[in-house]
Amino acid sequence: MKDIIEIRWHGRGGQGAKTAALLFAEAALATGKYIQGFPEYGPERMGAPVQAFNRLSDKPITLHCGITNPDFVVVLDPTLIKTVDVIAGLADTGAIIVNTEKTAAEMKKELNFNGKVFAINASKIAKECFGKEIPNTPMMGALVKVTKFLDINGVLEDTTKKLQKKFLHKPEIIDGNIKSIKRAYDEISG
Amino acid sequence: MKVAKTGNEAMAEAMRQINPDVVAAYPITPATEIVMIFSQFVADGLVDTEYVAVESEHSAMSACIGASAAGARVMTSTSSQGLALMYEMLYIAAGLRLPIVIGEVNRALSAPINIHGDHSDTMGARDSGWIQIFSENSQEAYDSMIQAILISERAKLPVMVTTDGFIISHCLEVIDMIPDSDVKRFIGEYKPERFLLDIKKPYTLGAIDLQDYYFEHKMQEAEAMKNSKKIIMDVAAEFNKSFGREYGFFEKYKLDDADIAIVCLGSAAGTTKVVVDELRAKGIKAGLLKPRVFRPFPYKEIASELSKVKAISVLDRSDTYSAYAGPVFTEITSALYSSNIQIPVNNYIYGLGGRDIGIADITKVFEELVGISKTKKVERLIGYIGVRE
Numbered sequence: 001m002k003d004i005i006e007i008r009w010h011g012r013g014g015q016g017a018k019t020a021a022l023l024f025a026e027a028a029l030a031t032g033k034y035i036q037g038f039p040e041y042g043p044e045r046m047g048a049p050v051q052a053f054n055r056l057s058d059k060p061i062t063l064h065c066g067i068t069n070p071d072f073v074v075v076l077d078p079t080l081i082k083t084v085d086v087i088a089g090l091a092d093t094g095a096i097i098v099n100t101e102k103t104a105a106e107m108k109k110e111l112n113f114n115g116k117v118f119a120i121n122a123s124k125i126a127k128e129c130f131g132k133e134i135p136n137t138p139m140m141g142a143l144v145k146v147t148k149f150l151d152i153n154g155v156l157e158d159t160t161k162k163l164q165k166k167f168l169h170k171p172e173i174i175d176g177n178i179k180s181i182k183r184a185y186d187e188i189s190g
Numbered sequence: 191m192k193v194a195k196t197g198n199e200a201m202a203e204a205m206r207q208i209n210p211d212v213v214a215a216y217p218i219t220p221a222t223e224i225v226m227i228f229s230q231f232v233a234d235g236l237v238d239t240e241y242v243a244v245e246s247e248h249s250a251m252s253a254c255i256g257a258s259a260a261g262a263r264v265m266t267s268t269s270s271q272g273l274a275l276m277y278e279m280l281y282i283a284a285g286l287r288l289p290i291v292i293g294e295v296n297r298a299l300s301a302p303i304n305i306h307g308d309h310s311d312t313m314g315a316r317d318s319g320w321i322q323i324f325s326e327n328s329q330e331a332y333d334s335m336i337q338a339i340l341i342s343e344r345a346k347l348p349v350m351v352t353t354d355g356f357i358i359s360h361c362l363e364v365i366d367m368i369p370d371s372d373v374k375r376f377i378g379e380y381k382p383e384r385f386l387l388d389i390k391k392p393y394t395l396g397a398i399d400l401q402d403y404y405f406e407h408k409m410q411e412a413e414a415m416k417n418s419k420k421i422i423m424d425v426a427a428e429f430n431k432s433f434g435r436e437y438g439f440f441e442k443y444k445l446d447d448a449d450i451a452i453v454c455l456g457s458a459a460g461t462t463k464v465v466v467d468e469l470r471a472k473g474i475k476a477g478l479l480k481p482r483v484f485r486p487f488p489y490k491e492i493a494s495e496l497s498k499v500k501a502i503s504v505l506d507r508s509d510t511y512s513a514y515a516g517p518v519f520t521e522i523t524s525a526l527y528s529s530n531i532q533i534p535v536n537n538y539i540y541g542l543g544g545r546d547i548g549i550a551d552i553t554k555v556f557e558e559l560v561g562i563s564k565t566k567k568v569e570r571l572i573g574y575i576g577v578r579e
């Protein structure tokens with residue numbers, strides 16, 4: 001395994017790409033990893049394409065440059081594929097996870113990518129688990145499965161704690177989000 | 191305890207633990223979060239601070255000066271245009287010898303408008319009489335904020351601690367936080383020698399000072415900056431003894447046996463360390479000197495550390511628009527010259543307005559240094575990295 005794992009998240013403003021990257025980083029920290037989580041700061045607007053990034057390592061990370069050759073790419077919105085080069089810099093040894101109704105095989109063809117392609121209907125899972133089409137937490141579950149870097153139980157435990165702090169007065173949101181992470185972890189295919 | 195914090199969160203947490211008497215601030219990107227988080231601490235009753243919401247940075251620094259002169263422990267935070275708007279008051283804070291601490295997030299100056307990280311703002315204040323401490327990452331920013339309180343109060347000089355805008359201010363990283371009670375013990379209580387609200391010992395502050403005494407006072411200020419060197423090292427030693435993290439005027443990374451070296455400040459030094467490791471694995475003796483304290487400038491110490499390398503490249507994240515070089519380059523080369531050390535040095539301006547600097551960029555600089563170390567000739571004195579020419 002490489003010393004540092006690099007991840008790029010693609011989403012649209014409001015879909016929670018930054019939040020997912022930060023939650024993923026904190027969950028990784030809870031399992032003893034060194035982490036970085038940072039968004040790309042361009043002009044931010046609801047619905048505009050945005051990116052967020054993660055670095056994970058067993059050792060302290062001193063790199064402070066942008067991520068141009070990620071090992072993993074996560075796409076929160078399938079409509080981005082037509083407008084953003086989501087596989088830019090992604091080597092064939094890498095993997096991409098897409099929130100889509102399509103199968104992994106269909107997505108692989110659409111992306112024209114030789115590496116691993118994983119498909120998960122995260123929007124549907126989110127809708128069913130907590131009633132909103134915000135796919136970031138289920139996509140985090142999918143990423144945990146694909147990266148094989150973190151223990152899912154540790155992630156669920158830590159994320160529960162983080163969400164409990166954030167949504168003190170909305171416990172129903174917490175349970176739904178946690179359920180969605182677990183479901184995406186179990187259902188992802190590629 | 192290891193926690194995940196952005197640079198801004200780390201600075202705000204340090205301020206919470208320091209629990210200053212007064213914070214007067216005006217928010218500005220990318221430092222906004224520092225005062226936003228801190229004002230929440232005030233609202234939640236986690237600190238005893240009197241928070242003064244002012245209408246501009248000029249007023250923020252003015253209020254800080256007033257509160258500090260009155261005898262309070264005072265902090266604020268700003269960035270870029272905000273620091274520029276404080277300019278007039280920065281000199282007054284230093285000239286009145288007031289121990290104010292700024293958490294400063296390095297950002298480009300307008301025009302053109304840009305909110306991203308470079309060192310132009312801090313470099314513009316380099317001769318204002320403030321102690322300047324640069325941070326590579328959130329951990330250093332957090333640790334330096336705590337040290338800055340003691341440094342400023344002992345040196346009777348204001349201090350700014352900086353992080354690189356967005357690159358560090360908005361990057362979530364792992365930092366080791368010190369328990370609240372340990373920070374409280376470490377910084378102790380602030381007992382100013384003199385303060386305006388001490389009615390038993392009245393004194394005059396900020397009086398007119400013409401040909402008769404101005405020079406003596408400014409010389410004392412210069413002397414205070416010289417004396418602050420020992421204070422900075424003493425505080426670093428106390429910090430290391432208490433918390434086990436070592437700080438000094440600069441950090442050396444694989445420099446002692448290096449043939450070639452890069453000198454740079456802030457977050458780019460972290461990326462440079464990765465390149466140094468890669469080159470070392472190939473048998474190239476590369477090293478790094480990362481100045482942490484830029485004011486006072488430890489010219490003798492830096493010159494001595496660099497004296498054994500064969501070629502140096504100084505990277506500057508700001509320009510002086512002087513038709514010459516970047517501010518770090520001019521300091522480093524003058525330090526070498528005044529120490530009678532003759533080493534080929536070149537200068538690269540990089541990263542203005544947040545332009546990324548990556549492994550490949552820094553590798554190129556080192557590769558050029560390999561050549562210079564052999565020929566002893568600098569073909570191009572001042573260059574630019576990652577810009578369309």
